[in-house]
Amino acid sequence: MTVNDGSVLGAVQIYGSAPRNRAFNIVLLAEGFTAAQQQEFNTAADTFVSQLVKTAPFDDFTAVINAFRVNITSTDSGADDPLTTDGGLGTTADTYFDASFGLGGVQRIMSFDTTRALQVAAAQVPEFTAALVVVNSTIYGGSGGMAGIYSLALGSSDIGMHEMGHSVFGLGDEYSCHDCDAKEHNNVHSGDEPHQPNLTVNRDRNTLKWGWAVEAATAIPTMQNPDCTTIDFRPSTVPAGTVGLFEGADFYHCNAFRPEFDCKMRNNGIDWCRVCRQVIRDRLFSLTTLVAQGRTPLSVVARDGNHLDVFAVASDSRTVSDRWDIPNGWSGWSQLSGGATFPGGAGSPVTSISRAADQIDAFTVGGDGHIWTARYSTFSGWSVWFQIGTVTARAGSTVTPVARTSEHLDLFTTDLDGRVMWTSSGPGRDFSEWSHLSGGTAAAGATVTAVCRFPGHLDAFTIGVEGNVWGAWWGEASGWSNWSEVGHLAARPDSTVTVVARGTTIDLFTTAVDGRIMTTTWSDSAGWTPDWFHLGGFASPGSPVTAIARNPSHIDLFVVGQDRRIFSTWWDVGGTWADWFNVSGGNAVAGSQIAASARFPERLDIFVVGGDSQVYTAGWDPANGWSRWWAVGVT
Secondary structure (H helix, E strand, O other): OOHHHEEEEEEEEEEOOOOHHHOEEEEEEEEOOOHHHHHHHHHHHHHHHHHHOOOOOHHHOHHHEEEEEEEEEEOOOOOEEOOHHHOOOOEOOOOOOOOEOOHHHOOOEOEOOHHHHHHHHHHHOOOOOEEEEEEOOOOOOEEEOOOEEEEOOOOHHHHHHHHHHHHOOOOOOOOOOOOOOOOOOOOEOOOOOOOOOOOEOOOOHHHOOOHHHOOOOOOOOOEOOOOOOOOOOOOOOOOOOOOOOEEEEOOEEEEEEEOOOOOOOOOOOOOOOHHHHHHHHHHHHOOOOOEEOOOOOOEEEEEEOOEEEEEEEEOOOEEEEEEEEOOOEEEOOEEEEEEEEOOOOOOOOOEEEEEEOOEEEEEEEEOOOOEEEEEEEOOOEEOOOEEOOOOOEOOOOOOEEEEEEOOEEEEEEEEOOOEEEEEEEEOOEOOOOOEEEEEEEEOOOOOOEEEEEEOOEEEEEEEEOOOOEEEEEEEOOOEEOOOEEOOOOOEOOOOOOEEEEEOOEEEEEEEEOOOEEEEEEEEOOOEEOOOOEEEEEEEOOOOOOEEEEEEOOEEEEEEEEOOOEEEEEEEEOOOOOOOOEEEEEEEEOOOOOOEEEEEEOOEEEEEEEEOOOEEEEEEEEOOOEEOOOEEOOEO
């Protein structure tokens, strides 16, 4: 091969209209097409893209997919086919990328000048995501590395997608053999864990890569090869779509497992398995903005002044998150450990807390009604979701976390009967079984909120079944007190009691039956103020008040008003509450909640599900005031 074996004619966009810097950009490169055969390449490129965008999960992300063909002439048609000992023709062809069958003595595995292919792709489409070389040959073959390559054999689009599974998504082959001939004896895998997300040697359900997708009733392993000297050709022993451990993968008969019985990484013409779909979905999902459940609260946590993590529930009930840091901006939405919550427009949220700069704990009520948590560290990333205790929560319940110290966590929620439930963890001690907190019962739709004013003390609040605000406190020496009514406010039954602590002082905020925004305060010296006080604003039905104390002398409030506009007010010690104002013209889904974070005292970031059901954010600092709103996605 030399540079005289062809020439680059140029690139043409054949699919999509997404901004290239926020899109999945596929570049198809012609190989072995003479100048007279360029229309054949055009047809092959169109066929691949047409098939790709109809294939799950790509069909859900057509809005962020662009495709380009790069027409390149070659002196000869086809590719080198030297391997006469394995069915090859013993021929050569002068082509631009020097493509050849027979890599490593296996006829179907192709090689090519990968560096040149990547250079051409970058020169023609600098923002390219995936580069695929399309070879003008009907001999079956392909491979995937930094770039992929596939031939125009029968089922060529499936071959191309399989190779893109390697080159773009890091997926491994789920075959039980390499060349699958009589000379091959890949019987038992060595036991080293494969790095690919769809291959494993791990048989432990609790630490399995794709444990989030395995049903409790599914056996682990699910299918085992009874004879490791040969491939297991038996049909599946479980229903199609079952995710578990199926022996035979990574080119080995035994001790290597795949997630499902069959998958596109195993056979052409087969759908991607659930785990591979999730890997692809996570990569593409990061390029999109999020359509969220409108009334399911968002959660945001700042691990330190340089990081924000926001959590939401997608419209299809998936648990999702997006991450921001100063040098990189937003990373893009991704599904959090494959999790899903109770379905519905006002489903259970994902709540979060950061006990240290390198750690986040997230919580939700799963689709089975149980409480689940996932943990993040900067060293290992996100864990799988795992269950906390055996309580079954009320549909739509919130799990409220409170950190007494970096090693103590307390959780609060409501069970099927509305009973207020509590559990805690401590140094060297995981969460205890849930207990009924002092006999309390919350109104339908009400959440339990709590605050820690100092390590040996907790205060919890909720709306009782008769619509009044109730509180209880916990002391390290005394345990939980009985519940007592806070003032005599008739609150909206599904209201949230928002609590902020300013040193040893507590401020409560909630909504009255008629939507008025109300507050009361407790201090060591005076106890509770004589009665609840109306702050002048009104909340839309179902919308809670968000409160944040950036320092002990200042509070900011946010709410979705009755006209769906986003309002705020603020208070400084020694002064009165400011007039309510609309934040940067923003509006939200009626009844939704605004999430707020102060990464440091002079910075506010707020998040909301906008009127179009996408997640938006705005920020404030003293020098610039409030920014405009923009959709949270990828920077």
